[in-house]
Amino acid sequence: MERxxxxxxCEEIREKDGKKDKGEYWHWGFEFxxxxxxxxxxxxxxxxxxxxxxxxxxxxxxxxxxxxxVLVAPYEVVExxxxxxxxxxxxxxxxxxxxxxxxxxxxxxxxxxVEDFLIHDLxxxxxxxxxxxxxxxxxxxxxxxxxxxDDMHQPWWNGMxxxxxxxxxxxxLPTGIxxxxxxxxxxxxxxxxxxxxxxxxxGKTQVCLQTASNVASNHMxxxxxxxxxxxPERIAYFLGKIIDVASAQAKNQxxxxxxxxxxxxxxxxxxxxxxxxxxxxxxxxxxxxxGCQMRLLIVDSISLLISPVLGSSSTQGRALMLSAGYxxxxxxxxxxxxxxxxxxxxxxxxxxxxxxxxxxxKSIPHSRLFLSCVRGxxxxxxxxxxxxxxxxxxxxxxxx
Amino acid sequence: MEIWRLxxxxxxxxKLISAGYTSLxSLxSLxxxxxxxxxxxxxxxxxxxxxxASHSRGAETSNASCSxxxxxxxxxxxxxxxxxxxxxxTSSxxxxxxxxxxxxxxxxxxxGGVPGIGKTQLGMQIAVNVQIPHDFGGLSGKAIYxxxxxxxxxxxxxxxxxxxxxxxxxxxxxxxxDFQECKINMKPEDILENIFYFRICSYTEQIALINYLDxxxxxxxxxxxxxxxxxxxxxxxxxxxxxxxxxxxxxMALKLMNLAKKFSLAVVLLNQATIKHTEGxxxxxxxxxxxxSHTCTNRIVLYWNGNERYAYIDKSPSLRSASAAYSVTAxxxxxxxxSCKRIKMM
Numbered sequence: 001m002e003r004x005x006x007x008x009x010c011e012e013i014r015e016k017d018g019k020k021d022k023g024e025y026w027h028w029g030f031e032f033x034x035x036x037x038x039x040x041x042x043x044x045x046x047x048x049x050x051x052x053x054x055x056x057x058x059x060x061x062x063x064x065x066x067x068x069x070v071l072v073a074p075y076e077v078v079e080x081x082x083x084x085x086x087x088x089x090x091x092x093x094x095x096x097x098x099x100x101x102x103x104x105x106x107x108x109x110x111x112x113x114v115e116d117f118l119i120h121d122l123x124x125x126x127x128x129x130x131x132x133x134x135x136x137x138x139x140x141x142x143x144x145x146x147x148x149x150d151d152m153h154q155p156w157w158n159g160m161x162x163x164x165x166x167x168x169x170x171x172x173l174p175t176g177i178x179x180x181x182x183x184x185x186x187x188x189x190x191x192x193x194x195x196x197x198x199x200x201x202x203g204k205t206q207v208c209l210q211t212a213s214n215v216a217s218n219h220m221x222x223x224x225x226x227x228x229x230x231x232p233e234r235i236a237y238f239l240g241k242i243i244d245v246a247s248a249q250a251k252n253q254x255x256x257x258x259x260x261x262x263x264x265x266x267x268x269x270x271x272x273x274x275x276x277x278x279x280x281x282x283x284x285x286x287x288x289x290x291g292c293q294m295r296l297l298i299v300d301s302i303s304l305l306i307s308p309v310l311g312s313s314s315t316q317g318r319a320l321m322l323s324a325g326y327x328x329x330x331x332x333x334x335x336x337x338x339x340x341x342x343x344x345x346x347x348x349x350x351x352x353x354x355x356x357x358x359x360x361x362k363s364i365p366h367s368r369l370f371l372s373c374v375r376g377x378x379x380x381x382x383x384x385x386x387x388x389x390x391x392x393x394x395x396x397x398x399x400x
Numbered sequence: 401m402e403i404w405r406l407x408x409x410x411x412x413x414x415k416l417i418s419a420g421y422t423s424l425x426s427l428x429s430l431x432x433x434x435x436x437x438x439x440x441x442x443x444x445x446x447x448x449x450x451x452x453a454s455h456s457r458g459a460e461t462s463n464a465s466c467s468x469x470x471x472x473x474x475x476x477x478x479x480x481x482x483x484x485x486x487x488x489x490t491s492s493x494x495x496x497x498x499x500x501x502x503x504x505x506x507x508x509x510x511x512g513g514v515p516g517i518g519k520t521q522l523g524m525q526i527a528v529n530v531q532i533p534h535d536f537g538g539l540s541g542k543a544i545y546x547x548x549x550x551x552x553x554x555x556x557x558x559x560x561x562x563x564x565x566x567x568x569x570x571x572x573x574x575x576x577x578d579f580q581e582c583k584i585n586m587k588p589e590d591i592l593e594n595i596f597y598f599r600i601c602s603y604t605e606q607i608a609l610i611n612y613l614d615x616x617x618x619x620x621x622x623x624x625x626x627x628x629x630x631x632x633x634x635x636x637x638x639x640x641x642x643x644x645x646x647x648x649x650x651x652m653a654l655k656l657m658n659l660a661k662k663f664s665l666a667v668v669l670l671n672q673a674t675i676k677h678t679e680g681x682x683x684x685x686x687x688x689x690x691x692x693s694h695t696c697t698n699r700i701v702l703y704w705n706g707n708e709r710y711a712y713i714d715k716s717p718s719l720r721s722a723s724a725a726y727s728v729t730a731x732x733x734x735x736x737x738x739s740c741k742r743i744k745m746m
Contacts, residue, residue: 093417200693201715209717212475222472228507228657228697231718232479259476266471268658282407304695308651311643344694346646353690 088113095144102141105132117145169336173296176214177207179398180382185390190295190338193329193364197343197355198371203380204342205229206400208298211340213238216261219295223264224276226304230264270305270320277327284335294337301342303356318360325364406452415439427453486539488530488625488666490522491733494724495711505666508657512671512686513702518709518728519670520551523627525733526668527595528560530625536568541624542594548606548633552597561591563731603634607648610655617663630670632687646691653695669696708736
């Protein structure tokens with residue numbers, strides 16, 4: 001089993017410190033070449049250690065399916081990952097069975113961290129443990145680690161539970177725009193990624209602002225703004241139409257309460273967006289059950305962040321785009337968020353415009369709405385391009 | 401809150417726990433050097449741990465929604481910020497009217513139109529008007545003028561500056577008749593001095609300059625407007641790879657938006673017009689194509705209507721689409737009036 005030998009190489013390098021050049025990695029027997037991940041020069045592609053480590057663990061996840069992995073990455077990229085893996089000795093405080101002698105046994109088989117354990121052939125490990133003098137204790141240790149690992153994975157769900165969860169948590173959020181609500185059967189789905197796509201000035205941002213103001217009266221909303229197009233003035237205007245209170249003072253109070261529920265964050269590159277999303281994820285994980293919960297995440301617009309990195313020559317941009325998409329979907333599913341993203345159009349063949357970001361992005365959103373402006377009037381058109389439960393091609397008109 | 405919830409690496413967490421720190425409160429009164437000694441880590445690392453700890457503590461104690469994310473702002477706060485912002489006037493009341501008071505700070509505004517419609521004039525006017533002192537409802541800022549076409553005429557800027565000062569003193573007399581004369585000690589020369597002019601001769605220079613602006617503006621904090629005249633010129637000349645052009649342009653737009661937000665300044669991009677063939681008819685459209693049209697927050701199209709110049713709001717998140725007439729006079733951009741029209745017709 002030569003798998004993942006590189007990792008021990010990293011440990012070695014970290015210990016020897018002075019040797020930090022890329023050449024080091026070739027010493028560790030990478031004669032197999034199945035999968036190759038290259039990270040840009042000096043690891044500059046990924047800005048923060050956390051992002052780097054996540055990229056790498058994503059790479060490892062994919063690589064897990066294949067037998068042998070070659071990882072070509074500069075030291076700065078690998079180093080944080082080495083730190084990221086929980087060493088076995090951290091478990092000792094809680095589980096005394098994982099004592100130094102057990103760790104020594106594991107280390108002799110190249111197991112330093114919990115992750116090493118996961119990918120090691122356990123039958124072989126158990127067989128080796130048999131031959132040892134203190135085999136009982138070692139086996140107990142192995143069982144202990146396995147039970148810890150068992151506790152860590154996501155629980156499985158059956159269909160009934162899923163249905164119940166869908167009934168309880170996965171509602172629709174009304175957008176407050178009649179035409180669109182009717183078209184989508186109530187509004188945008190919680191737990192799903194909805195994309196609005198359309199040419200310039202086709203009402204995309206307006207739909208987002210309107211939805212944000214409609215949802216904010218009961219829930220928190222996060223608005224990730226990449227084009228300075230978030231307009232609080234407009235939100236106040238939309239709310240003014242909804243709130244039906246006579247006295248100006250009471251109205252102002254409600255306005256303040258509702259508008260404090262809308263958070264806006266400006267980001268101007270994709271790495272900043274990753275940071276914000278990870279921060280949001282860690283916040284949502286520890287969010288209390290009570291109080292005002294976040295239910296809507298808007299990214300206006302995702303294509304503006306992605307288009308500078310999406311090039312024909314490199315695959316990094318594509319990888320970033322897809323991981324952004326999956327992260328958004330994961331957030332949507334795990335934390336019961338409705339995610340609304342804006343995409344642009346680009347000129348396609350024959351002068352007609354098509355959604356930007358290409359075919360690989362196309363599979364990411366659950367539903368896609370194409371918006372367009374009806375020339376010569378104040379009306380807008382919405383057309384379903386893709387929806388999990390509706391026929392595509394249905395259209396509706398709406399006014400803003 | 402427990403240590404294990406801290407957003408730090410597993411090894412650091414392990415070190416903290418083995419050193420006996422289990423709760424956040426136990427970390428509160430520690431200095432970085434003490435912690436570094438105890439955990440046998442570098443001081444910078446200890447500092448990072450303490451920072452994470454104090455941050456989590458902050459998030460725990462204040463139940464205000466803003467603590468969810470660093471740098472996020474609630475819409476209510478933003479509304480108040482926006483109300484206190486001063487807009488840059490265009491010197492034409494009608495134009496200001498449809499723009500909601502003038503050019504907005506913290507936003508990118510694109511102005512486009514056919515040749516001779518007055519894009520450069522408007523650009524120069526804005527570069528002058530941004531310097532109107534606070535007493536006169538201005539921003540009293542400085543301007544950066546990025547000239548890619550070589551169309552900035554300094555004599556013309558001088559003229560506009562003179563007219564602007566004349567207007568201000570007139571306004572002064574009108575407003576403070578019975579008070580002591582508030583002297584305007586601004587000269588046209590001062591105004592010209594406060595316009596930082598960059599001449600750009602190729603698109604690489606343009607990209608380099610936009611990258612440098614961040615540093616320049618942090619050194620000159622009172623810059624309140626960046627005018628790019630025009631953003632199009634070099635990108636229409638020598639670009640073969642259209643995909644690359646899109647990428648470069650959107651990267652540039654993001655940088656400009658970042659500047660606008662960070663330093664709360666207005667960015668005005670001037671764009672050329674082109675003819676586009678859509679649905680069997682030829683239409684006037686702004687250059688640089690579809691993907692560029694998404695990048696600007698506000699878009700104003702200038703066009704001729706008979707003999708009058710009109711401005712039309714093509715795209716804006718907060719303003720309704722509207723149009724207004726304006727004219728270019730010897731004194732700069734002004735309201736369109738019948739007298740001007742007559743002069744033009746003769």
